[in-house]
Amino acid sequence: MKHPDAIVVGGGLVGAAIAYGLQRTGLSTLMLDEGDVALRASRGNFGLIWVQSKGINFPPYASWTWDSASLWPTLDAELRDLTGDVLDLHQPGGIEFCLSDDEIKKCRGDIRRLHAHAPQVAAEMLDHKALSKMLPGLGPDVVGGRYCRGDGHVNPLSLLRALHKGLLTKGGEIKSGSPVRSIRHQGGVFTVATNTEQHQSARLVLAAGLGTRDLAEMIGLDIPVRPIRGQNLVTEKLQPFLPFPCATIRQTGEGSVQIGASEEDVGFNDATTPRILNKMAARAVTIFPHLKQARIVRVWGALRIMSPDGYPIYAQSQRFPGAFAAVCHSGVTLAAVHTLKLAKAIAEGALPDAVSAMNPERFANAQT
């Protein structure tokens, strides 16, 4: 039986950011993770740090996202100093391409609504000519695009590894292959049981991605997340040609080109399908015709953690003080605020004001 100051359930990007963040405030932290058999968005995502489309209709989320993108250089420098790992962080601004006038109209409308409450997210529409100057080799059928200087990208696997390494380096503990089966609460202490062990702590954070829903029920919290599949393709390594991350295409530090951004509601099914992969590849070739020659070396599917309105859910149990839950759809983007702000607030005993509108009660209120 272990007695750390805090237990975090889930070792993906959200759990690891919070666990590392708690440990760096001085709380001894144990992170329990199901392990290799689990569904893990953190190992199958696109690696964008993306602000231009976030919180268009929900100001608190736009601010939270902007804060995170702004704090990313701090997190990057801290993890590099601590672990020696290079996360390949670049924030040169990002582009969403538009292939039709309808797409232009939608992007332009989104900017107008976003700027009404978040003018700091300085997104702007660029026409084909302006984009071609930034991106030689752009296809003639790209009508224009939305550029935002706050966007960037990172190697998400390096980020995950660095957060785990950072937690261990600061004295925290990780137990992989430890699916949590039950949670009990008595006398202000949570007892968390895996198949073989029990751990106790007065502070508990559930950040287990799609697994959070079932775990949260054990402490009376309703965290209504569901899976949304995203498929991905990766090409062989190419000469550098794409200096900006884009909403559906990015070139990694190693040179390969990642093509993504499909969304399908197909339950707990992380398979790939030729129909969707072909559609994604065709759009990428329209944007950059030379990609037609590139060989695809890998494809995969992964499941997003989606709330009913697409925004994060941060919960604090009223019935069991000390228990928290955190789930979100953009755990790469939000890694900096999760580490540097959310974890600090949880260590101090309460969620930060910045996320108060992102509580799960909003779904109950929406139904009444």
Ligand SMILES: Cc1cc2nc3c(=O)[nH]c(=O)nc-3n(C[C@H](O)[C@H](O)[C@H](O)COP(=O)(O)OP(=O)(O)OC[C@H]3O[C@@H](n4cnc5c(N)ncnc54)[C@H](O)[C@@H]3O)c2cc1C
């Ligand atoms: C295709 C795709 C593209 C994406 N692109 C981006 C992007 O460009 N930018 C961005 O910001 N975000 C992106 N995301 C989202 C991002 O990947 C997720 O928000 C993030 O990875 C979620 O992390 P998580 O820790 O909540 O969940 P996960 O990574 O799913 O991890 C959950 C962890 O909880 C553990 N677990 C589950 N149940 C239990 C249990 N009972 N006991 C113990 N452990 C348990 C599992 O082992 C797992 O490791 C993308 C996601 C997908 C699928």
